[in-house]
Amino acid sequence: MSSTIGGSVSVEFGCLRKYEVRRLSTRQGSGRMLSIRASVASSPDTLELSKANAKQAEKTVRVGVLGASGYTGAEIVRLLANHPHFGITLMTADRKAGQSIGSVFPHLITQALPNMVAVKDADFSNVDAVFCCLPHGTTQEIIKGLPKGLKIVDLSADFRLRDINEYEEWYGLPHKAPELQKEAVYGLTEVLRGEIQNARLVANPGCYPTSIQLPLIPLIKAHLIEPRNIIIDAKSGVSGAGRGAKEAHLYTEIAEGLHSYGITKHRHVPEIEQGLSDASNSKITVSFTPHLMPMSRGMQSTIYVEMAPGVNIDDLYEHLNNAYQAEEFVRLLEKGVVPHTRHVRGSNYCLMNVFQDRIPGRAIIISVIDNLVKGASGQALQNLNLMMGFPEDTGLQYQALFP
Amino acid sequence: MSSTIGGSVSVEFGCLRKYEVRRLSTRQGSGRMLSIRASVASSPDTLELSKANAKQAEKTVRVGVLGASGYTGAEIVRLLANHPHFGITLMTADRKAGQSIGSVFPHLITQALPNMVAVKDADFSNVDAVFCCLPHGTTQEIIKGLPKGLKIVDLSADFRLRDINEYEEWYGLPHKAPELQKEAVYGLTEVLRGEIQNARLVANPGCYPTSIQLPLIPLIKAHLIEPRNIIIDAKSGVSGAGRGAKEAHLYTEIAEGLHSYGITKHRHVPEIEQGLSDASNSKITVSFTPHLMPMSRGMQSTIYVEMAPGVNIDDLYEHLNNAYQAEEFVRLLEKGVVPHTRHVRGSNYCLMNVFQDRIPGRAIIISVIDNLVKGASGQALQNLNLMMGFPEDTGLQYQALFP
Amino acid sequence: MSSTIGGSVSVEFGCLRKYEVRRLSTRQGSGRMLSIRASVASSPDTLELSKANAKQAEKTVRVGVLGASGYTGAEIVRLLANHPHFGITLMTADRKAGQSIGSVFPHLITQALPNMVAVKDADFSNVDAVFCCLPHGTTQEIIKGLPKGLKIVDLSADFRLRDINEYEEWYGLPHKAPELQKEAVYGLTEVLRGEIQNARLVANPGCYPTSIQLPLIPLIKAHLIEPRNIIIDAKSGVSGAGRGAKEAHLYTEIAEGLHSYGITKHRHVPEIEQGLSDASNSKITVSFTPHLMPMSRGMQSTIYVEMAPGVNIDDLYEHLNNAYQAEEFVRLLEKGVVPHTRHVRGSNYCLMNVFQDRIPGRAIIISVIDNLVKGASGQALQNLNLMMGFPEDTGLQYQALFP
Amino acid sequence: MSSTIGGSVSVEFGCLRKYEVRRLSTRQGSGRMLSIRASVASSPDTLELSKANAKQAEKTVRVGVLGASGYTGAEIVRLLANHPHFGITLMTADRKAGQSIGSVFPHLITQALPNMVAVKDADFSNVDAVFCCLPHGTTQEIIKGLPKGLKIVDLSADFRLRDINEYEEWYGLPHKAPELQKEAVYGLTEVLRGEIQNARLVANPGCYPTSIQLPLIPLIKAHLIEPRNIIIDAKSGVSGAGRGAKEAHLYTEIAEGLHSYGITKHRHVPEIEQGLSDASNSKITVSFTPHLMPMSRGMQSTIYVEMAPGVNIDDLYEHLNNAYQAEEFVRLLEKGVVPHTRHVRGSNYCLMNVFQDRIPGRAIIISVIDNLVKGASGQALQNLNLMMGFPEDTGLQYQALFP
Secondary structure, eight states, rough: OOOOOOHHHHHHHTTTOHHHHHHHHHTTTOOOOOSOOOOOOOOOHHHHHHHHHHHOOOOOOEEESSSSSSSSHHHHHHHHOOOOSSSEEEEEEEETTOOHHHHOOOGGTOOOOOOOOOGGGGGGGOOOEEEEOOOOOOOHHHHHHTTTEEEEEOSSTTTTTHHHHHHEEEEEHHOSOOOHHHHOOEOOOHHHHHHHHEEEEEEEEOHHHHHHHHHHHHHHTTOOOOOOOOEEEEOOGGGGSEEEEEEBHHHHTTTOOEEEOTTTTTTTHHHHHHHHHHHSSOOOOOEEEEOOSSSSSOOOEEEEEBBBBTTHOOOOHHHHHHHTTSSSEEEEEEEEOOBBBGGGTTOOOOEEEEEEOOSEEEEEEEEEEEEIIEEEEEHHHHHHHHHSSSTTTTTTOOOOOOO | OOTOHHHHHHHHTTOHHHHHHHHHHHHHOOOOOOOHHHHHHHHHHHHHHHHHHHHHHHHSSSEEESSTSHHHHHHHHHTTTTOOEEEEEEEOOEEEEEEEHHHHGGGTTTSSSEEOGGGGGGGGGGGSSSEEETTTTTHHHHHTTSOOOOOEEEETTTTTTTTTHHHHHHOOOOOOOOHHHHHHHHHHHHHHHHHHTTOEEEEEHHHHHHHHHHHHHHHTTTTOSSSSSOOEEEEEGGGOOOSSSOOOHHHHTTTTEEEOOSSSTOHHHHHHHHHHHHHTOOOOOEEEEEEOOSSSOOEEEEEEBOOTTOOOHHHHHHHHHHHHHHOEEEEEEOOOOOOGGGGGGOOOOEEEEEEOOSSEEEEEEEEEOTTTTTIIHHHHHHHHHEEEEEETTTTTTOOOOOO | OOOOSSHHHHHTTTTOOOHHHHHHHHHHHOOOTSSSSSHHHHHHHHHHHHHHHHHHHHHHHEEEEEEEHHHHHHHHHHHHTTSSEEEEEEEOOOGGOOOOOHHGGGGGGTTTOEEEGGGOOOGGGSSEEEEEEOOTTTHHHHHHSSSSTTTTEEEESTTOOOOHHHHHHOOOOOOOOOHHHHEEEEOOHHHHHHHHHSEEEEEEOOOOHHHHHHHHHHHHHOOOOOOSSSSSEEEEEEGOSSSOGGGGGGGHHTTTTTOOOSSTTOOOOOHHHHHHHHHHHOOOOOOEEEEOOOSSSSSEEEEEBBBTTTOOOHHHHHHHHEEEEEEETTTEETOOOOOOOGGTTSSOOOOEEEEEEESTEEEEEEEOOTTTTIIIIIIHHHHHHHTTOOOOTTTOOOOOOOO | TTOOOOOHHHHHHOOOOOHHHHHHHHHHTTHHHHHHHHHTTTTTTTHHHHHHHHHHHHHHHEEEEEEESSSSHHHHHHHHHTTSSEEEEEEEEEGGGGOHHHHOOGGGTTTOOEEEOOOGGGGHHHHHHEEEEEOOOHHHHHHHHOTTTEEEOOOOTTTOOOOOHHHHHOOOOSSSHHHHHHOOOEOOOHHHHHHHTOOOOOEEEHHHHHHHHHHHHHHHTOOOOOSOOOOOEEEGGGGOSSSOOOGGBBBHHHHHHHEEEEEOOOOTTTHHHHHHHHHTTOOOOEEEEEESSSSSOOOEEEEEEEEETOOHHHHHHHHHHHHHOOOOOOEEOOTTTTOOOGSTSSOOOEEEEEEEETTTEEEEEEEEEEIIIIIIHHHHHEEEETTTTTTTTTTTTOOOOOO
16 A cells, blocks of 8 residues: 555544555556456546545555465455455465466455465555465464564464463474463454453464364353363364365365364364363363365364253353344354354355254353354454454455355 | 436445444434334334434435345345345335244344335335346236336336347247337346436346356457357256246255256246347347256356457457456456356356366366355345446355355 | 065076066067067076076066156166066056156166056056055055055155144045054164065155154164154255156256255154154154255265263164174264265165264264165165065165266 | 086086185185185185186186286276176285285275285286286386287277377376287277277276266267367266375365366366367367365266257157167166266166257267276276177176165
8 A cells, every 4th residue: 555545534534445545556556457447537527536445445454374385274265355444455475476366266266365475475554454364384484583563463373372371282383482471362353351351462363273262262251061071072164274276175075974083182272271271260271173074165063061950041141142242253152043154155144053962961162154154264364453443343244155 | 216316425434334324323322223113113212223224314325226125136135235225115025924033934034124015015115226027928017017217227127138039039038128128238247238228127137147148248358269159058056946936946956066057948048048149139049058066156157158269268368368457346366267156156257267178179168156146135225226326346245154 | 475485586587687587588578678688588598597587587576666756766667677586567647658668768668568557557466565656645545455465665755654633634635444454564774674575555755754764763663762862864865856847846946056955844853753753662753854955866964963871872883783794785984084975876775873972971973865765666676676575685786977 | 506517517608606606615715714814825725726727817808917906997897797707916016015805995894805016026827817907107008018928808998099299198197018019909899890800909088978978979070060060068076086095185175065176277188179079070179167075976067069050959868769779888767867976876877868958059968987897997808808709798796886
C-alpha cells in the first residue's frame, strides 16, 4: 500500500469494499492483472470511487502471509479478499519464489496480489502484521527474526505448548525460541479473547484442539463433567494433512474409505490436554483417536464423557447455552439437532450439541468446524482482527457452501 | 426498492455491509446473534428489533425469494448474506410453509430471516424485487400474478425461449403467459447488459447455456468459427438436478462413476440454439451431450468447433480477450492454461480458454462455471444488481472455495 | 437342494464354474440374453461342456432371492455369479415385477437370470433355499408363508431379536411370527457356526452388530474387558441405508461431509446388546453412536473399552489371535497395523486390531467390514453355504477392490 | 470340499479353483490361513506347504508379476486370486524389495504370495509367463533381458507403437529393443485374437485406446463412419495416473472437480491413430481430449463421428451388434440404454452404445470400461489366457461392484 493513505476519510468511506481498493492500486501499479475492468474505468462513478479508494488505501492494515503456497496460506488469501481493512502486501513461499499466487492456486487467479518471494528475501518494511503458515519446526527461528513491531498470528504448532519440554518430547526438536514462548498467547478466541486483544504473538490453535476445547472447557470449568475418561473420536477431512505430495493422500488412496491414524500418538494430544488441564486445574489425560475422512474439508469431534454426580444433560445444554449465546461463531444448536460438518464448510462457525447417552450418567458431545477456517485460517483472522482493534468478525461473514 | 435509495442516501449508508447492519440492530436489541434468531419469531426483543429493521428496511432493497427450499433458492440466500443493499423480507416454499430456513438448510441457520410461507399466502407489500426459484412449468402463472411494480429475476426456464411454440414443444406444456414472454429479457449478463438494466422481468439463463454461450457468442458474431457442426460435450455436478428425492441421484448411484444423459434431448438445447442462432443470424443446430459427474457443484463445457477459413487459434484467443478483458466475472486464462471446475467452486466466475486441435482447422474451447452461481443464483444476483442500479458485482465478490 | 449333491458328484463336476451352467440353461430356456455367446456355441469344447453342464444343472442348489431390487439383493446376485453350486431360479421384487435384473441393476446385465416377479406370484416349486432381502416389518409374514422345506437366510431384522417384546419396542410393530422366532438361529457365522449348520431359518446379523460383536464377544467371554462403559463410535457407508429415494441420501447431501445419526436410538442397539449380554451372561448396555460417511460401502467400529484388572493390551491381542487364527474371513492384523475400510471393499473379510489407549487400563478396538458383504449378503451366503453342507467360503473368495 | 478332493482328481480335471487348492494345502499344513502367510517367509510349516505347493505348481502356469507395487500390478494379483490355472511365483518391485504384498497393498493381505524382490534379483527359473507392469521407458530393456521361453504381456506403452520413430517422437526416448518390436503383437483381444494366441510378446493396449478402438474399428472397417473429424471426449478415473505421489493427484486436488489435461498431446494419441488407421487403410488423425474425473476407476469415451453417406444410426447399431454378439466382454446395450462407468467397475466388460446426433448425419458413440481391468490388467489376463491355451474368460468372471 502506498504511503498516501490517511485517516479521516475512513469515517466517511470506511465501508468501501477491498476489491475496489485492489483495482485502484493495480491501476496505479503495474497494471498487469486482467482485473482492471474496463467497466470500472468507464462508469461515471469510477472517478469518485478512485479518489475515495486512494485515500482508503492508506488506512488498511498491511498484511504479510508467510508460507502462502500451502492450504492454510491460500485460505488466508481467500478470506482476506473481502476484508475491508486488511490488504496483503507480502507473500512468501520458498519453493515458489517468483511465482504469482494464481499460478500456484488458480482459484485465486482473479486477485491482484504481489508475487511470492523467499522468506529470506522478504521486505517487512511495509508490513504491519503477518500470518505465519509455515511448517512446524521451522517457524520458531523465523518468527524470532521478524521485526519486533509486527503483530504475528502463527498457525503452526511451534508456540502452542507452554511447556517447552513437552514441545521437545512430542516434536522431537529443541525449542528454538523459548523466550518468545513466554510471550505467546494461545489463540482460542472465545476462551482467551482478552489476552489475544493485547497480544503481539498469537499461537493459533490446531484444528482438533479447537473443535474439542470449545465444548469441553466451559463444562470442565463448571465441574459438570468428570475430568477422567474423556474419550474423543475425531474425524477430519484430508486438507488438514496439507498439500505435500504423499502416496497416502492420493485421491485413489482416500476416496470411498476411512481409517484411524496416529492412535494415541497424534501431536495435538498435548495441546488438547494443556487446554483441558488449565480448565480443570488438574492434569487431564484424554483418549484421542483421529480418523481420516474421504472429504477435503470438515472436522467432527464426537466426545464421550461422564457427567458429574447429580448433573443431567439439560445442565450441560444450559451451561453451553449461557457460555456461547453471545458468540457469533460458536453456536449451540437446538436440542436434538445434530451438527453436520457440511453445514460449516467454508465458514468460521463451530456448531455443537450435547446428547444423553444410553448409559446412565454419560453424555455425548458433538462439535463440528471447517478445519481450514475455524480450525486454522479463519480463527487466525478472527484473532488478528482483535489484535488490530477491529470487530472480530470483520471479513469473516461467510456462510457455509452447501451443497 | 424504496425511492429513498438514491445518490445522497447511498453516499451516507449505501455502503454499510449487511452484517454490520445486523450487528448494529443486534446491539440495539439484545446484543447477541442468537437473540436475533429467536426474536424473529416471538421474543420480547422483537419489537426493538423491528424498529431497527424498519429503519434498515428503508435503506435496502427488500427482496423476496420464491421457492427458497431448493438449491438455487438457498444459494440466493447464501449470496445475499453479505450483500450491502439487498435484504430478504419474504421467502416462500409451499411444502415447507411455516418452517425456518435453518430447519430446511441448516448451513443457513446463523441468519436471521423470516420464516417461509406458501406462495399463495405471500405478502408482497414489503417486497421490491423477487428471485423466482420455482420449478419449470409452474412459474408463468405465478409471475403473471405478481404486483406489476416488482422487479423479477426468474431462474426457471419458463421465460427463456422467445418462441412460444418452442417452449411448448420442449416442455410439453402450453405457455401460460405469452404476453409476459414478450417483455422478458434473457439474462446473460455480459451479452445483454443494456437490456437487463432496463428490464422488469429477466429470464435467467440455464447453467449449460451460460457456460456455452459465453465463449461461443463472441466467436460466432465475429465469424471466427463455423456455425455448423458445433459439438458440445458438457459435464455437470449433481446439484443441477435439484433437491428432489430421486433414486438416480442417491449418493450410492452417483459416487465414483459418470454417465451421459438426455442425449440429444436435453431441454437446454433450444435455449443454446436460440442464443447461438441470434449471434449468427442463422439457424444453428448443435450437438449437445451432457454428462453427470460425481461432484456436487461445477460445470465444464468442452466445445469442438471448426474455425472459419483463414482463422487460427490466436485469432480466437485475441478476440475472446478483447471481448472479456473488461469483464469482472468472465476470464480468459493465459494461453495454455486449462480451466478447472474446482477453481470456480462457490464463485460467480466463468473461466475459459481455447486450444488448437490436432485436426487442422479445428479448435477446442473449454469453459467452466459453478452451476449454482454463475449458472444460476450468482448470475441472477448479478442481474438484479443491474436492474436496481447497483454495480453488478455487489455482494458477489466470493473467491472460489478450494480445496 | 437336491439330494444328488454329494461327494462323488462333486469329485467329478464340482469344479465347473457357475457361468458355464448359466449359459447352458439359458440356451435350453428362452435364449433371450445376449450372453449366450456364439464363441461358446462354436468352439469344439462347447458340446462337451454342455453335457457336463446339463448334469451339473441338476445338481445345483436352486436359490430364490426375495427382494432382488435392493442393494443387498443385488449383492447376493453379484456374489452368486461365481458360485459353483448355487443357481438363481427365482427373483422377486414387487414394484419391479416383470423386469429383468439388468434393467434394475445394469451392472448385472451380463447375467442370464429369470425376470423378477411379485412375491405373491412366486413359484417356490423349483427353489431349495431363499435369501430374504425384504424390508423390516414385512418379512415375518412372508417367511411364515414359505414352504417348510426351504432353507431361509433372512437379511432383515425381523428375526434377530429373541425377545419378542424387544422387537415390538424397537420396531413399533407386533411380531407376526413368534413361533418362527424360536426356531431362528442368529447368523453370526464365526460365533454360532454349529447352530447355523443345522438351522432352517437363519436371522442374518446387521452390519453394525457384525462389526462390533466379532471383536467383542471373545474378549467379553474371556472376561478380558469390562462389560460396563463400552463405547462404540461406528462409521458406515451410505449403502447401508438402502436404495430408497430420500432427500437425505442424495449425492449432494452426503458428499464431502459427515454426521452422526440415530444417537442412542439406532435399531441395531438391542441386537448388539443381546449378543454382548449373551457373551457376558449379564445385561450389557452400550453407548452406540453411528456416523454416516461420504462413501458407498464400508464400515468401521471404533470401540473404547476398559480392560479388566490385570489385563494388558497383549492379552487382548493374543486372545483375539487365538480366537480367529483358524478363520478365513476374520483377520487380526499384525500388531500396530490399522485396518482401513477400503481394504475390505467388496470382500467378505473382517479386519481388526487392538490398541493401547493413552488412558491407562483402557483399550481401543477397531474392526472394519464391507457393510454389504460381511455386513449383509456375504455373511448370508457364508451361512447358506454352511446350511447346505458346503465349505463356508464357497463362492466368497473375492479380494477387495482397491483402489 | 469333501475329503475326496486330492491330488489325483485335480490331475484329471485341472479345473480346481485356486482357493480350493489353497485350502487343501492349508489343511495339510497348519490348518489355517495365517500360518500360510507366515510360512511363505520362514515358518516350519513351509516345508509341508512347499510340497503341496510343489504339486500344485506342476499343474498351474507359474506367473511372474514385474512391477507389483503399482495399481496395475496389484490388479493382476487381485484377478489371479481366483484363477484356476495361474499361480504367482514371482513378484518384483525395486523400491519395495523384501516386502510382502500385504505391506504394500493391505487389501491383498489375505493372499499367500512370495515376497517382492528387485527385478535384477528375480529368478525366472520357475516362471512360465510374466505380466510386465513397469513404467514406460524402462520396459524395453528389461523385456529384452528375459528368458526367451517366457510368455510376456507388457502393460507399458513400450511395445505398442509399430513405428519406432513414432515411439521416439512421443516418448522422447530412443527405442531400446527394435527387434522385439517386430515380434510384439498388439493385444486388443477382440480385434487381434488370432495373433495373440500365437504370440510370445503381447503389447497390452492402453486404457483410452481400448475404449476407443473397440467401438470404432468395426465401424471404420465397414466404412460406416467417415475417417475424418473423429472427435473423442474421454473421461478417466484417477487410478490411470498410477500410485506415484504427485500434488496434482492428492485427494484435495481431485475431489469434487474435473478438468481436461494433455489436450492434443496425450501419449495415447499415436496408439489410437495407429489402430484406426489400420482399420481404415489410411492415415487417420483424431481429436482427443482426455478429462480427469473425481473417481478412482472407470473410463468413458464419448465419440462424435460423421456417418458415411447413406448410413443411418440403425446401420451402426446392427453392425456393432454383429461384431460383438459373440463376445463375452464387449456388450452392445439395448437401443437407447446409456452405458455408465459404474456398471463395469471392477469387471472386464466394455459396454457401448450408439446414438443419433441432433445434427443430421452425425452419431454419438459411448463406450465404458474399468481402466484398470479391461483397460489394463483384465485385458492382460484375457490375453495371457489365450496365449496359454485357456478360455480367455478364465478367472475373469467378476461382476461389477456396485454400488
